[in-house]
Amino acid sequence: MGTKQFSGSAEDADLTRADSLAREIFSDVANKWALLIIEAVGERTLRFSELRDEVEGISHKMLTQNLRMLERNGLVERTVHPTVPPRVEYALTEPGRALRVTIDGLCSWTRQYLGDIESSRRRFDA
Amino acid sequence: MGTKQFSGSAEDADLTRADSLAREIFSDVANKWALLIIEAVGERTLRFSELRDEVEGISHKMLTQNLRMLERNGLVERTVHPTVPPRVEYALTEPGRALRVTIDGLCSWTRQYLGDIESSRRRFDA
DNA sequence: CGGCATCCTCGGAGATACTG
DNA sequence: CAGTATCTCCGAGGATGCCG
Numbered sequence: 554m555g556t557k558q559f560s561g562s563a564e565d566a567d568l569t570r571a572d573s574l575a576r577e578i579f580s581d582v583a584n585k586w587a588l589l590i591i592e593a594v595g596e597r598t599l600r601f602s603e604l605r606d607e608v609e610g611i612s613h614k615m616l617t618q619n620l621r622m623l624e625r626n627g628l629v630e631r632t633v634h635p636t637v638p639p640r641v642e643y644a645l646t647e648p649g650r651a652l653r654v655t656i657d658g659l660c661s662w663t664r665q666y667l668g669d670i671e672s673s674r675r676r677f678d679a
Numbered sequence: 680m681g682t683k684q685f686s687g688s689a690e691d692a693d694l695t696r697a698d699s700l701a702r703e704i705f706s707d708v709a710n711k712w713a714l715l716i717i718e719a720v721g722e723r724t725l726r727f728s729e730l731r732d733e734v735e736g737i738s739h740k741m742l743t744q745n746l747r748m749l750e751r752n753g754l755v756e757r758t759v760h761p762t763v764p765p766r767v768e769y770a771l772t773e774p775g776r777a778l779r780v781t782i783d784g785l786c787s788w789t790r791q792y793l794g795d796i797e798s799s800r801r802r803f804d805a
Numbered sequence: 806c807g808g809c810a811t812c813c814t815c816g817g818a819g820a821t822a823c824t825g
Numbered sequence: 826c827a828g829t830a831t832c833t834c835c836g837a838g839g840a841t842g843c844c845g
Contacts, residue, residue: 559790575789576735578796583785585709601807609702612839617808627799638806639845648792655784659709662781663701664685666774670704673753727827738819743828764826765825 581626582652586611586619591649592656594629598644628652707752708778712737712745717775718782720755724770754778 559575581587586608593599593607605616620643623629628649634640645653685701707713712734719725719733731742746769749755754775760766771779 583711583714588709625803626796658781663704670752677751
């Protein structure tokens with residue numbers, strides 16, 4: 554990205570480092586599955602299998618991959634209960650909850666403009 | 680997605696239709712390049728080549744593809760000036776500007792939690 | 806049950822070149 | 826300058842199977 558999105562005032566020190574990090578995070582987060590997972594977890598605490606049911610159409614593999622990534626970035630917290638069978642639970646962290654607020658905005662936006670978009674599509678496809 | 684994100688109260692009539700449309704739109708929009716392009720356009724009116732410079736790392740092809748998609752959904756408006764050489768300009772529509780507000784939120788979020796995320800990553804990678 | 810590894814494929818995405 | 830088309834290739838992502 555052009556840098557304008559992320560760099561604030563900045564002493565210009567290693568602005569580029571921070572900026573490339575920002576781009577990296579943005580790429581992680583600005584992806585369909587990641588957003589849907591965060592939205593799905595919400596304020597609750599869900600098991601792996603519950604999440605898979607919740608996030609429609611996601612594969613086992615994609616779910617694990619994205620959960621790992623989100624855990625790595627500190628957006629979800631993973632708790633393993635050493636029972637048998639194993640029980641693993643996921644919940645949003647504070648940064649995760651903060652992110653969810655903006656995702657909620659995205660969802661509202663979708664709902665709000667659903668009609669406009671649909672008709673725009675019809676016009677375009679002609 | 681689990682439906683809960685998009686369906687409001689809903690008469691249940693063709694809720695599924697609206698819901699699958701919402702999912703489709705979400706997939707279109709919740710992608711790195713689309714978001715970066717919308718953010719790049721902002722309140723301005725940019726030419727194709729300006730956009731390519733603005734959106735760091737995007738290829739000619741990806742830019743056209745995404746611009747078509749955004750135009751189809753009515754998020755950007757494409758204006759062709761019949762000069763020579765041709766001059767094509769892109770600007771956000773009302774829905775596009777509304778979407779940009781939430782993207783701004785995403786960018787702020789990234790800036791705000793940059794540090795937390797970086798240290799979380801370091802912890803995880805150990 | 807949740808996670809990881811392996812295999813395989815299908816299409817996303819870059820490079821290149823041509824038109825208006 | 827902007828857009829389209831063709832070719833190619835790499836890797837995202839699905840399916841499957843095996844561990845703890």
